[in-house]
Amino acid sequence: MLTIEGLGVSAAARPLLRDLSLEIAQGRTLALVGASGSGKSTACAAALGVHAGNLEVSGQVCLDGNPVPPDRLRGRVVASILQNPRSGFNPLRTMRDHMRETCRALERPWAEDTARHLLAEVGLEDPDRVLGLYAFEMSGGMLQRVAIALALLGGAPFLFADEPTTDLDLVVQARILDLLERSRDRARLGLLLITHDMGVVARLADEVAVLEAGIVVERGPVGQIFHAPRHPVTRMLVAAHLALYGKELPA
C-alpha cells in the first residue's frame, strides 16, 4: 500500500494544495479529479519530488507505512507519466537510448523484445523504426505513447499517470486504457490516475477523490461518485460528463 500523507504545497506562502492524504493499493485505481487549476498536477509532481523549484512542499509518501524519500520512490516504486511528454526526452538521444537508459537506471536487463512489445501495445506501428527515432521526429501523441511504454518498462508496482490519454485520439485512448487496465489486473499495478475526463474515470477508477482549490472536497467509490455525487464540484464534473451523452444528473 502506498500512502500520500498530509501533502501540502505553497508558492510564496500562497497554498496550492492543503493536507492531501491518499491511499493507493496494488491492483486498484484511485482517480484524482478536479477542474483545471485545482491542483492535480501539482499534487502528483510534489509527491514525486519533481515540482517546480519555487514551491514549498510538506508531507510524506509511505510504502507499507514506511516513509520513502522521493528519489527512492521514483522509478523503482512509482513509475510516472507526467504532462508535457516532449520535455521529458533528451533531444540528442533516440527512443532506444531512452528505453535502454530506463532499464540501466533501474538495474534491469535491457530486452529489446520487451521494448518492441510495449511500443506495439501502446499502438505504435513499426516499433523497430520508432526505437531509432529522436523526439523531434515524433508527434506529441507518439511521444506520449513512448512515455507510457517507458513507464511500464520498469515494472514498478505503482504508476502515477497525469492525464495519460489527453492528447491521443479516441482509438489510441481506448487502447491505452485497456493496457493500463490489463497492467493493473495482471501485474497488480496500483494506479493513481489524474484526470479531468470523467469518461476515463468511469472506465478505470475504483475510488475517486475530488479536488477543488487544493482541497479534497469529496471522495468515495466510483459508483457513489457517479450515482450520488454530493459536492457541487463533483456534481458539475458528473453532469458535464453525462451531458456528452444527452443525459442529466437527477436532482
Ligand SMILES: Nc1ncnc2c1ncn2[C@@H]1O[C@H](COP(=O)(O)OP(=O)(O)OP(=O)(O)O)[C@@H](O)[C@H]1O
Ligand atoms: N510553480 C508554480 N508557482 C506558482 N503557482 C503554481 C505553480 N505551479 C502551479 N501553480 C498554480 O497551482 C494551481 C494548480 O495548478 P495545477 O497545474 O496543479 O492544476 P491542475 O488541476 O493539474 O490543472 P490542469 O487540469 O489544467 O492541468 C494553479 O493555480 C497554478 O497556477
